[in-house]
Amino acid sequence: MDGMLGFLPEGLTVLSAGILITASFFTSALTASVGVGGGLLCSP
Amino acid sequence: MLALMTYLIPIAALIPVHGLVQLGSNTSRSYVQRAHINWRIVRIFLFGSLLGALAGAILVVQLPAYILRGFLGLFIITIIWIKLPKIENPGPVLISLGGLVTTFTSMFAGATGPIVALFLNSLFNEHRKMVATHGATMTVQHSLKVVAFGFAGFAFWEWLPLVFLIVLSGFIGTKAGTLLLNKMPEEKLKLCFKIVMTLVALDLLRASFI
Numbered sequence: 001m002d003g004m005l006g007f008l009p010e011g012l013t014v015l016s017a018g019i020l021i022t023a024s025f026f027t028s029a030l031t032a033s034v035g036v037g038g039g040l041l042c043s044p
Numbered sequence: 045m046l047a048l049m050t051y052l053i054p055i056a057a058l059i060p061v062h063g064l065v066q067l068g069s070n071t072s073r074s075y076v077q078r079a080h081i082n083w084r085i086v087r088i089f090l091f092g093s094l095l096g097a098l099a100g101a102i103l104v105v106q107l108p109a110y111i112l113r114g115f116l117g118l119f120i121i122t123i124i125w126i127k128l129p130k131i132e133n134p135g136p137v138l139i140s141l142g143g144l145v146t147t148f149t150s151m152f153a154g155a156t157g158p159i160v161a162l163f164l165n166s167l168f169n170e171h172r173k174m175v176a177t178h179g180a181t182m183t184v185q186h187s188l189k190v191v192a193f194g195f196a197g198f199a200f201w202e203w204l205p206l207v208f209l210i211v212l213s214g215f216i217g218t219k220a221g222t223l224l225l226n227k228m229p230e231e232k233l234k235l236c237f238k239i240v241m242t243l244v245a246l247d248l249l250r251a252s253f254i
Contacts, residue, residue, distance in 0.1 A: 007205040009057070016052040017206055021213045028069050028214035030240070031157070032076070032175065032221025 060193040061203050066157075067186035068211030073179035073218045077225075080176035085167065088136045089181045092143025097188035099144075100151030118249070139167075147185050151192065157182055161241075172225055 008017055049062055074081065142163045150156040161178050168174035194200060 009202045009206065011054060012052070012206070017209070020049065020052060020206070021209050024065070024069065024210040024214040025217035025220075028073070028217030029221035029224070030217075031069075032073055032179075032218040032225060 057198075057203070060190070060198045060200065061207065063186045063189040063193065064200060064203065064207050065210050065214070067183065067190055068207065069214035069218065070179050070182040070186060072211065072215040073222075074176070074183050076215075076218055076222050077172070077176035077179060080170075080173045081180045082168075082173060082177045083180075085139055085164075085177055086180045086184065088139040089143035090184050092140035092145075093147040093181075093184050093188055096144040096147030096149075097151060097185075097192055100148045101192045118245070143181070143184075147188060150185050150189060156185070160185070175225060 008014070049058055053061055142160070146156045146160050146163070149159070157178075160181055161174075164174050164178050164181065168177070190200070
């Protein structure tokens with residue numbers, strides 16, 4: 001786990017990185033299939 | 045991705061890192077769907093985008109996020125559900141103007157994908173050509189944005205390992221989404237597009253009021 005932290009920018013946790021990587025799969029699949037910026041679906 | 049990133053990434057790095065991630069994911073999408081890209085439209089779009097990026101880099105004006113979200117939400121709902129006159133063979137000026145305005149906006153707001161998608165949607169009869177060309181035009185936009193932030197001194201190298209993994213995951217997602225695109229009938233895709241875009245717009249409106 002410590003080794004992984006070395007690859008992450010300061011202040012970013014492994015959990016946060018995991019969430020971003022997982023979300024990328026789903027938003028990209030949505031974008032490729034229906035042609036929209038899927039990321040906006042999670043806007044706060 | 046942009047909205048999710050606002051919870052997890054420092055605000056100062058948000059727009060540049062989002063731009064880099066989107067550059068990677070749109071490049072991969074363009075590669076996977078390259079056979080359907082309309083390169084003439086991309087070239088014309090690039091011309092306007094260059095002017096938009098230049099103007100955005102010069103003008104340091106930033107509207108509050110809630111105004112941008114509210115405007116974008118209303119704009120999307122209007123375009124999707126109100127029947128507009130069909131644009132027959134739109135000329136280079138109109139396409140280039142779309143590149144200029146959306147790239148300019150992208151320099152401040154980050155995510156203009158839905159606006160570009162709506163703009164291109166009126167230019168294509170076949171949905172998969174619209175999706176492929178949309179990927180190529182967004183690659184153009186995010187390339188210009190990354191170059192601009194790079195010249196401004198943003199340290200992209202710190203974020204490269206994470207961005208690589210996000211883009212890799214996105215590439216796999218793109219392959220899965222493209223399989224769906226190729227299997228679904230054209231009419232169903234268009235209906236899905238309208239429904240998803242409406243959900244996006246409603247969420248943007250909700251976010252602008254809360």
